[in-house]
Amino acid sequence: MAIEKVREYFKQYGMEDRILEMEQSSATVELAALAVGVEPARIAKTLSFKKGEETILVVTAGDRKIDNAKYKHYFGLKAKMLTPDEVLERVGHAIGGVCPFAVPKEVQVYLDESMKRFETVYPACGSGNSAIGLTCEELEKYSNSKAWVDVCKPM
Numbered sequence: 001m002a003i004e005k006v007r008e009y010f011k012q013y014g015m016e017d018r019i020l021e022m023e024q025s026s027a028t029v030e031l032a033a034l035a036v037g038v039e040p041a042r043i044a045k046t047l048s049f050k051k052g053e054e055t056i057l058v059v060t061a062g063d064r065k066i067d068n069a070k071y072k073h074y075f076g077l078k079a080k081m082l083t084p085d086e087v088l089e090r091v092g093h094a095i096g097g098v099c100p101f102a103v104p105k106e107v108q109v110y111l112d113e114s115m116k117r118f119e120t121v122y123p124a125c126g127s128g129n130s131a132i133g134l135t136c137e138e139l140e141k142y143s144n145s146k147a148w149v150d151v152c153k154p155m
């Protein structure tokens with residue numbers, strides 16, 4: 001189960017106990033916000049894209065959408081999301097629990113600037129009923145992100 005991989009990943013940092021497992025679903029931004037008890041914008045959603053054979057994850061604030069022109073400018077091609085089967089195969093987490101933790105080394109993780117307005121954000125942890133509260137600095141560190149990017153539409 002993917003949440004166990006994420007728990008094991010965080011164990012090396014002594015942070016596995018910070019993972020929240022809820023009884024209710026947190027598989028969408030709205031459900032996650034209700035489960036965690038925060039505004040939807042503070043849910044750090046992880047979007048999965050393909051760049052040829054490469055896999056790109058972009059973590060954004062829950063209230064933002066990808067701006068195709070910005071995405072193309074930064075990554076050099078049109079945003080093309082992975083299918084649910086491709087996400088599971090390439091990232092190792094199913095839709096609803098996709099996160100930037102415990103992913104294959106070749107998966108490239110980017111963090112969108114939209115999250116920087118919050119002290120803490122809540123990404124999933126590999127299952128459709130999990131999350132972890134992290135500062136943006138912690139998210140940057142533990143996601144092994146390549147860079148902060150600005151690829152979302154403004155409010």
